Amino acid sequence: MFRFAVRSVRPVARLPVASRFVQPIRSYAVAPITKDEVIKRSFEALKTVAALQESEISLESSFQKDLALDSLDTVEALVALEEEFDLEIPDKISDEIKTVGEAVNYIFEEEQKL
Amino acid sequence: MTTSKQILVLYKQLLEKAYKFDNYNFREFAKRKVTDSFKANKGLSDSEAITNFYNQGILDLAMLTRQTTISQMYTFEKLVVEPLKRQR
Amino acid sequence: MLSRQILRNIARGSSARRVGGVRLLSQSKITSFATNAAESNSGANATVVIGNAQAPDGSAITLKTASRDESLFGTRPIYLDVQATTPTDPRVLDKMMEFYTGLYGNPHSSTHSYGWETEKEVEKARSYIADVINADPKEIIFTSGATESNNMSIKGVPRFYKKTKNHIITTQTEHKCVLDSARHLQDEGYEVTYLPVNEEGLISLDDLKKAIRKETCLVSVMAVNNEIGVIQPLKEIGQICRSKKIFFHTDAAQAYGKIDIDVNEMNIDLLSISSHKIYGPKGIGACYVRRRPRVRLDPIITGGGQERGLRSGTLAPPLVAGFGEAARIMKQDMKYDQEYIHRLSEKLKKGLLSIPSTQLNGSLDPASQYPGCVNISFAYIEGESLLMALKDIALSSGSACTSASLEPSYVLHALGADDALAHSSIRFGIGRFTTEAEIDYVVAAIQERVDFLRKMSPLWEMVQEGIDLNTIEWSGH
Numbered sequence: 001m002f003r004f005a006v007r008s009v010r011p012v013a014r015l016p017v018a019s020r021f022v023q024p025i026r027s028y029a030v031a032p033i034t035k036d037e038v039i040k041r042s043f044e045a046l047k048t049v050a051a052l053q054e055s056e057i058s059l060e061s062s063f064q065k066d067l068a069l070d071s072l073d074t075v076e077a078l079v080a081l082e083e084e085f086d087l088e089i090p091d092k093i094s095d096e097i098k099t100v101g102e103a104v105n106y107i108f109e110e111e112q113k114l
Numbered sequence: 115m116t117t118s119k120q121i122l123v124l125y126k127q128l129l130e131k132a133y134k135f136d137n138y139n140f141r142e143f144a145k146r147k148v149t150d151s152f153k154a155n156k157g158l159s160d161s162e163a164i165t166n167f168y169n170q171g172i173l174d175l176a177m178l179t180r181q182t183t184i185s186q187m188y189t190f191e192k193l194v195v196e197p198l199k200r201q202r
Numbered sequence: 203m204l205s206r207q208i209l210r211n212i213a214r215g216s217s218a219r220r221v222g223g224v225r226l227l228s229q230s231k232i233t234s235f236a237t238n239a240a241e242s243n244s245g246a247n248a249t250v251v252i253g254n255a256q257a258p259d260g261s262a263i264t265l266k267t268a269s270r271d272e273s274l275f276g277t278r279p280i281y282l283d284v285q286a287t288t289p290t291d292p293r294v295l296d297k298m299m300e301f302y303t304g305l306y307g308n309p310h311s312s313t314h315s316y317g318w319e320t321e322k323e324v325e326k327a328r329s330y331i332a333d334v335i336n337a338d339p340k341e342i343i344f345t346s347g348a349t350e351s352n353n354m355s356i357k358g359v360p361r362f363y364k365k366t367k368n369h370i371i372t373t374q375t376e377h378k379c380v381l382d383s384a385r386h387l388q389d390e391g392y393e394v395t396y397l398p399v400n401e402e403g404l405i406s407l408d409d410l411k412k413a414i415r416k417e418t419c420l421v422s423v424m425a426v427n428n429e430i431g432v433i434q435p436l437k438e439i440g441q442i443c444r445s446k447k448i449f450f451h452t453d454a455a456q457a458y459g460k461i462d463i464d465v466n467e468m469n470i471d472l473l474s475i476s477s478h479k480i481y482g483p484k485g486i487g488a489c490y491v492r493r494r495p496r497v498r499l500d501p502i503i504t505g506g507g508q509e510r511g512l513r514s515g516t517l518a519p520p521l522v523a524g525f526g527e528a529a530r531i532m533k534q535d536m537k538y539d540q541e542y543i544h545r546l547s548e549k550l551k552k553g554l555l556s557i558p559s560t561q562l563n564g565s566l567d568p569a570s571q572y573p574g575c576v577n578i579s580f581a582y583i584e585g586e587s588l589l590m591a592l593k594d595i596a597l598s599s600g601s602a603c604t605s606a607s608l609e610p611s612y613v614l615h616a617l618g619a620d621d622a623l624a625h626s627s628i629r630f631g632i633g634r635f636t637t638e639a640e641i642d643y644v645v646a647a648i649q650e651r652v653d654f655l656r657k658m659s660p661l662w663e664m665v666q667e668g669i670d671l672n673t674i675e676w677s678g679h
Binding site (some may be wrong): 138143144194198 | 273274275276277278279280281289292293295296299538594634635636637639640643
Binding site for chain 1 (some may be wrong): 118122123125126129130133149152153156
């Protein structure tokens with residue numbers, strides 16, 4: 001029993017040493033997700049929407065006014081975000097989301113709840 | 115009478131389902147097909163044509179629900195172009 | 203709710219550790235590549251960044267492994283061989299599932315509703331299949347596939363008319379099953395003319411006219427070639443055949459639903475269709491057999507007299523319905539799919555033909571070339587070795603039916619290509635489910651590996667030095 005415990009401790013003790021050489025790229029998977037991470041992944045997800053491939057996206061940009069999305073494109077953008085973060089934005093809330101920043105805020109809040 | 119709100123809700127549901135294909139090629143095709151067909155029919159004005167389009171969409175949604183379920187039950191290795199899904 | 207949270211956290215923790223482990227491994231691998239590169243490449247351009255490592259010239263590591271982190275991507279190859287077979291469309295499978303669950307009646311059972319409901323669906327499928335080529339549903343005969351349809355047509359028609367006629371005409375670039383059926387007929391005493399093709403793969407109408415005799419009963423010319431994608435002038439051939447009262451058969455396995463075919467406008471009398479080339483189920487096909495003027499043929503399979511007596515045997519409703527649905531979708535989405543495939547094809551061709559000493563096989567005229575089939579020769583490279591270096595892309599150097607042998611393609615030979623060129627050709631098949639990202643990947647991978655293989659090739663070195671390979675006198679071995 002005791003031996004077993006010792007053995008199992010060792011690799012854990014070694015891990016931080018290794019991670020000094022190799023930067024853990026996926027630190028967010030353990031630590032709660034940061035706002036910057038949400039923003040970065042949101043922008044990446046939005047770039048997969050055909051209508052946004054050439055657009056300059058910022059937190060302030062409004063989907064319909066600044067990014068010139070029609071109602072279909074806006075739905076497409078929101079679904080892309082849903083899929084990226086594996087969550088569902090209810091219709092009531094998605095109706096109120098007008099800018100990228102608002103979407104990011106909603107996602108960030110939801111991620112904190114997990 | 116089909117409202118634009120109904121159409122948008124259907125569009126969202128179809129897109130969400132399209133993403134659910136485990137098979138990369140089917141998933142990408144379904145996404146492309148759903149967006150392209152809605153965009154191509156954006157200008158529909160005849161209410162009967164809109165209702166027909168909507169009803170077809172409902173049938174497609176049922177089909178996608180069944181087929182994405184099957185796709186998730188029979189999974190295969192990811193393709194070389196497919197980034198492995200981030201662990202959450 | 204709480205338990206869900208806990209579960210999620212557990213999942214997060216464990217997967218993170220695993221992912222971390224993989225990262226650790228691959229990172230150290232890349233680091234070691236980088237040191238190798240720095241050592242062997244001392245001085246010359248040895249700026250190596252970890253994570254985007256460049257391996258030394260001539261190292262096998264250059265095969266993509268160094269340029270990206272493999273652990274972040276899947277391993278299954280990209281499917282670019284749609285001329286061999288296509289994935290079954292989920293919409294088709296959805297239709298077929300009904301027949302593997304509730305609709306299991308025998309369509310030939312006429313005494314109860316199980317039979318009737320299945321029969322109704324079978325006839326619906328038949329009409330969808332007929333619609334694509336503007337035929338009458340009664341003219342569609344279900345078979346096991348295009349090979350059977352070809353056999354049925356090419357052996358069946360001459361055998362029926364053997365008392366008065368003994369000659370058929372086909373081409374040198376047909377599919378093996380057509381050529382083999384023709385050989386069988388020769389053994390039975392018929393005469394066969396194999397028309398040559400020009401360097402684009404097209405037959406000459408003058409050759410056809412000259413080859414026609416009083417005893418000719420059948421002309422068989424494929425619609426779209428399976429190796430190079432060239433489209434034969436069906437309408438002109440049909441016109442010639444009709445004016446001479448000769449039956450015209452076309453093997454449309456690669457063409458059906460992909461290019462516009464109208465059996466009446468093109469005067470086609472028999473046409474072979476395959477279901478699994480149009481995203482339908484494998485194991486079924488059809489033969490269009492004209493009723494007016496009636497085409498008579500000696501059936502290969504006899505029995506209960508199903509399918510107008512031309513092909514006896516109980517139908518397989520799941521396959522028939524899946525085939526019908528696939529045909530319906532082909533017709534419904536034809537324009538959409540054509541535009542998409544055309545766009546990807548142009549992108550692929552542009553990317554691959556930018557590699558020096560490459561050549562497109564097939565026709566340059568868009569009207570006689572199907573864009574979903576791109577056949578390219580990479581000079582000074584052996585096609586098979588390129589295929590071996592392309593384990594991450596599912597490709598073929600020719601038809602799947604002949605790839606068991608390492609012989610160069612007879613189709614490319616017929617085009618006038620020499621052995622070396624025929625050996626260095628690869629066929630790229632683009633379909634409805636091919637994505638743009640896949641095309642980008644393929645172009646990059648081929649450019650990289652052609653370059654790599656050529657660096658090892660002494661022939662390529664000589665060509666680079668300006669030596670004309672034809673002037674070399676190779677010593678005997």
